[in-house]
Amino acid sequence: MHIKISRFVGIFLFIVWGHAPLGWSQYGDAIVTASIGDASTLIPILASDSSSAEICGLIYNGLIKYDKNLNLEGELAESWEIKDGGLVIIFHLRKGVRWHDGEPFTARDVEFTYLKLIDPNVKTPYSGDFERVKSLEVLDEHTVKVTYKEPFSPGLSSWGMGIMPKHLLENEDLSSTKYARDPVGTGPYRFKEWKTGEKIVLVSNPDYYEGRPFINRYIYRIIPDQATTFLELQTQGVDQIGLTPLQYSRQTDTPFFRKYYRKYKYPSFGYAYMGLNLRDAKFSDARVRLALDYAIDKDEIITGVLLGLGRVSTGPFPPESWACNKDIKPVPYDPVKAKELLREAGWEDRDGDGILDKDGQKFKFTIMTNQGNDPRKTASEIIQRRLRDIGIEAEVRIIEWATFLSEFIDKGKFEAVIMGWSLSRDPDCYDIWHSSKTRPGEFNFVGYNNAEVDKLLLEGRREYGQEKRREIYNRINKLIFDDHPYIFLYVPDALPIVHERFKGIEPAPAGIGYNFIKWYVPKREQRYTRW
Amino acid sequence: MVNYIARRLIGILPVLIGITLITFFVIHLSPGKPTRLQAEMSPKISLEAREKLDKLYGLDKPVHIQYWEWVRRLARFDLGKSFVDDRPVSQKIGERLPVTIAINVLSLALIFLAAVPIGITSAVKEGTAYDRISTVFVFIGFAMPTFWLALLLMNLFGVHLGWLPISGIKSIDFEDYNLLEKFMDLARHLALPVFVSAFVGLAGISRYMRTSMLEVLNKDFIRTARAKGLPENIVIYKHALKNALLPIVTIIGLSIPGLIGGSVIFESIYAIPGMGKLFYDSVMARDYPVIMGVLFIGAILTLIGNLVADVVYAYVDPRIRVSGR
Numbered sequence: 001m002h003i004k005i006s007r008f009v010g011i012f013l014f015i016v017w018g019h020a021p022l023g024w025s026q027y028g029d030a031i032v033t034a035s036i037g038d039a040s041t042l043i044p045i046l047a048s049d050s051s052s053a054e055i056c057g058l059i060y061n062g063l064i065k066y067d068k069n070l071n072l073e074g075e076l077a078e079s080w081e082i083k084d085g086g087l088v089i090i091f092h093l094r095k096g097v098r099w100h101d102g103e104p105f106t107a108r109d110v111e112f113t114y115l116k117l118i119d120p121n122v123k124t125p126y127s128g129d130f131e132r133v134k135s136l137e138v139l140d141e142h143t144v145k146v147t148y149k150e151p152f153s154p155g156l157s158s159w160g161m162g163i164m165p166k167h168l169l170e171n172e173d174l175s176s177t178k179y180a181r182d183p184v185g186t187g188p189y190r191f192k193e194w195k196t197g198e199k200i201v202l203v204s205n206p207d208y209y210e211g212r213p214f215i216n217r218y219i220y221r222i223i224p225d226q227a228t229t230f231l232e233l234q235t236q237g238v239d240q241i242g243l244t245p246l247q248y249s250r251q252t253d254t255p256f257f258r259k260y261y262r263k264y265k266y267p268s269f270g271y272a273y274m275g276l277n278l279r280d281a282k283f284s285d286a287r288v289r290l291a292l293d294y295a296i297d298k299d300e301i302i303t304g305v306l307l308g309l310g311r312v313s314t315g316p317f318p319p320e321s322w323a324c325n326k327d328i329k330p331v332p333y334d335p336v337k338a339k340e341l342l343r344e345a346g347w348e349d350r351d352g353d354g355i356l357d358k359d360g361q362k363f364k365f366t367i368m369t370n371q372g373n374d375p376r377k378t379a380s381e382i383i384q385r386r387l388r389d390i391g392i393e394a395e396v397r398i399i400e401w402a403t404f405l406s407e408f409i410d411k412g413k414f415e416a417v418i419m420g421w422s423l424s425r426d427p428d429c430y431d432i433w434h435s436s437k438t439r440p441g442e443f444n445f446v447g448y449n450n451a452e453v454d455k456l457l458l459e460g461r462r463e464y465g466q467e468k469r470r471e472i473y474n475r476i477n478k479l480i481f482d483d484h485p486y487i488f489l490y491v492p493d494a495l496p497i498v499h500e501r502f503k504g505i506e507p508a509p510a511g512i513g514y515n516f517i518k519w520y521v522p523k524r525e526q527r528y529t530r531w
Numbered sequence: 532m533v534n535y536i537a538r539r540l541i542g543i544l545p546v547l548i549g550i551t552l553i554t555f556f557v558i559h560l561s562p563g564k565p566t567r568l569q570a571e572m573s574p575k576i577s578l579e580a581r582e583k584l585d586k587l588y589g590l591d592k593p594v595h596i597q598y599w600e601w602v603r604r605l606a607r608f609d610l611g612k613s614f615v616d617d618r619p620v621s622q623k624i625g626e627r628l629p630v631t632i633a634i635n636v637l638s639l640a641l642i643f644l645a646a647v648p649i650g651i652t653s654a655v656k657e658g659t660a661y662d663r664i665s666t667v668f669v670f671i672g673f674a675m676p677t678f679w680l681a682l683l684l685m686n687l688f689g690v691h692l693g694w695l696p697i698s699g700i701k702s703i704d705f706e707d708y709n710l711l712e713k714f715m716d717l718a719r720h721l722a723l724p725v726f727v728s729a730f731v732g733l734a735g736i737s738r739y740m741r742t743s744m745l746e747v748l749n750k751d752f753i754r755t756a757r758a759k760g761l762p763e764n765i766v767i768y769k770h771a772l773k774n775a776l777l778p779i780v781t782i783i784g785l786s787i788p789g790l791i792g793g794s795v796i797f798e799s800i801y802a803i804p805g806m807g808k809l810f811y812d813s814v815m816a817r818d819y820p821v822i823m824g825v826l827f828i829g830a831i832l833t834l835i836g837n838l839v840a841d842v843v844y845a846y847v848d849p850r851i852r853v854s855g856r
Contacts, residue, residue, distance in 0.1 A: 032703065037812075038804075040616040048576065123587050123617070128577035175617035196626050197804025198699065223698055224799035224808060227682055231697045234690045402563025402817055431577065441578045528703065 030217035044162030060162030086151030214520035323427030650740020673734035784840025
């Protein structure tokens, strides 16, 4: 009898420890991640760099968020209603949510966050989307009514902005408040300490509305050097980082890494492109732009730059997005076709020097890209070589980022640039493609102008139904791709690596981080138990 | 002497104004605005929002007005606030100084401890195999790229032998350690950075020491000392060394501004939050107040270091004092 019981207990413990995070026993441990840069502020509406945004994402909640399949779902808002053809959004807030200091979360906090976002004296870069709001009314403690000046569907996702506590920040200057370095939110992790340039430590919030996260501590170490980070990985000093393609395919392909780490791979939410200055006489001819697309071997770039860890980009939406038009096929590598098109456009090698010319002008241009981004530099060199094959002489110029933006991009003083966009989950890309967004410092710096795209971009912003929006954005995708204002190059893969003791990771279209609070380490594998 | 110091101190002021004026205009000449970089080219951040930021940071005003406002703040000992995180510049510099100074003092001490004996012995044994080998050794350190040596040592001691931590200055559980554990933890973390920065700095001081020692050894009074039959040890360590150390005093004075300076490459590799990284990041982000703050403190320390060197030199060498009057 005695033996039977202990065997039963043994089986029970096996189930608890070996499989699912059922009992209290799976709580504990810490995850150490490494970042190249430190955060700058932990006030969500001021956080513009990726480190600050990452930490804010764990401390604060928005009203809504994207789920693992990239659909919007409620976070602090339990549900929402869209009324009057999209003019009004009513958010029904979750009840019983508490700030980390114990105060209840209410509609007043949402109102406060909104008022700060549109306050001209607050140094927030995110005011744009919120200035389209006509009014925000608090209907009761848990209901907020937002009225827009005109229907603005991307506005819905802008409510993913972290909501700030009114009771603490009401009389504070957000830029210099102590809460910028000692934040209080509603999120799954509470702030513990921040040693500038060294680390940020968060601890799990036992009171979290979705349940206490299993991992007790989140340690964000700042390691500015990639080589160092990798050495730390080799001594298991960090648990999670994003790998470079070379690290992913070669350097981590060892028995040590196979034993102690798990690697993941999924398309990132961004793309690299070669943008052509459409005001330049050479590139104003659509045939020339198409010819360049034929002349550039995108697969070769993906092999050479990403070691195959990416895919060809087919327009302004990443392949995981519902806005992406799946019928579009990339333009194949075909130098013969490219030359034909160029001849049609009047470019021929008349003087026999191997370089195409037209009206006495040689086909020469400069490809610029920013310093410090090796994939872009390598891509430029591969493109340079392929263009030479068809008789175009391209020069590559690498420029420091700040100078690159202010002297060349903003002033429109470039012929071709290699750059990339990281995109938000909502497909609205009005700022990048609308013909009105071409002033210095705006994002349509190539000078793209297509009346139908302009019209559709506006329509896409007015429409809330996803099916209707899918049609609109699929069409935008097709139109832009056929116009070739950019030569769309590649969508790189995100390549995270995580220590194997972390269980419960389920890759999905949104990546791996979406269910971070469900990650756990079985008790006997926990490494950091002293706290 | 007091008169001399006072005159020198007054002389510092116009130099300081000149330095700040030139640096302020030069950094504003470099293209790119802090507000543009903050936004990291995100399509979510509109041009209007950025223009609003320019205004809030006072960047829409002419440069000379901005300089005047900077000087006015400085007169109240206020270095302004960083554009990146709105924290006072003095605080940002203050939190980075201790670790930078600690590493620099330790490595400077190590350099002197090693370089002075190396310099003396290779001067005494001039032309011997010892002299040549030590010369080659210190020049290897001088010529070797810091980052390369650092990475090799990290790989050896951190990954292969597992004796020392790879990077950072403290372990994750540092706060829970007792005093002895804390001390050991810091020592283990600082061992490699201090060694590397000392090794690469060895050449300069040891060569100075050697040259200056050689010069003194050829002087008449050394011949006199030897002639009156003093043991060689006393000749070298009492008579020659005292005089040969004079130029080294100057070098110590000139090292004072170096104590707050760090190397960005070195600090990046060891993940040490020091001054070099702060300055580099500020330049890349066009964070004017921080750039100016670091340069201003550096300028003051350089000028004071020069003054201290001169004064100490005058104090230990009566010949200078006489001609200085």
